[in-house]
Amino acid sequence: MEFRHLRYFAVLADELHFGRAAERLHMAQPPLSQRIQDLERELNVRLFDRTRHRVQLTEAGALLLEHVRPVLAGVENARDAMRRIRPGEAGVLRAGVPPDTDPRVLRTLIAEFALRAPDVLIDIHEFTTDEQLARLREGELDAGVVRHPSDTVGLESGPVARRELGVVLHADHAAAADDGPVRLRDLNGAPLVIFPRVMAPRLYDHMLTICRDEGYLPGSIRHARNPNFVHGLVLAGRGIHLNEAPSSPLAEGLVWRPLNGTALAWQTSVVWVPSRHNESIAAFAEAVSKGLAEAGHRFEQAGRD
Known part of the structure; x- marks a missing residue:
């Protein structure tokens, strides 16, 4: 159970309206709804009764709110105490x-x-x-x-x-033959190794849209976030990877090439x-x-x- 999920719950309990609660939390409504559902699944209870026209606390929700309010107040008091012991901006x-x-x-x-x-x-x-x-x-x-x-x-x-992206390829890939830039459309059909969408949904969708518009449709998509795992997949011939120029030498068998005229960055x-x-x-x-x-x-x- 994450602290921020309890805060989302408490704000929604105050507002009893997903739109107003999301606005107060400076977030979009769908992620707020998802976090509340996650909390309900974790606790195995329904916290709110939702209809098309209203949101109401259930008995379980009202009981949880009694326990959550002191926790939130205690955390805020602790933060205030920490602020008071700091001299100015220090x-x-x-x-x-x-x-x-x-x-x-x-x-x-x-x-x-x-x-x-x-x-x-x-x-x-x-x-x-x-x-x-x-x-x-x-x-x-x-x-x-x-x-x-x-x-x-x-x-x-x-x-x-801004920093333009290039492509990490297996050294035997046809596009790695020359040292010059690679066109995205010349990679069409190659599997893509990319970060999981949950890490940055808008960026993920933006990158795939650019790839599609420039003629590259991945044959499949594999998600990975650890650089060593990513490079290992490329080295094993499981795909290509889009990223900025590496700051240190790549493993033997891998090459990085710039992309030609792409908006990827x-x-x-x-x-x-x-x-x-x-x-x-x-x-x-x-x-x-x-x-x-x-x-x-x-x-x-x-x-x-």
């Missing part, structure tokens, strides 16, 4: 980054943040884009580094950095809740921007969501 900045963040970006952002905010400890966690967005809205993160397009409604974003920015913005978050955003730039990303004015 304290801890809780930040999220994608699991596959380039090591050069991490090295630079940590060093640069230490220079810009020497009195603040940075606590970095690896989370997918959607995990970061959920934790930002729940107050569990202060800032996140996310990939676009994504559901950033109610959040503020820094400059968007990582679009990355720092996001935060506007009401919580402070000097530490500003310093983090600047440090991330420097790290991305040193790793080969370029900044653009538009094209985020």
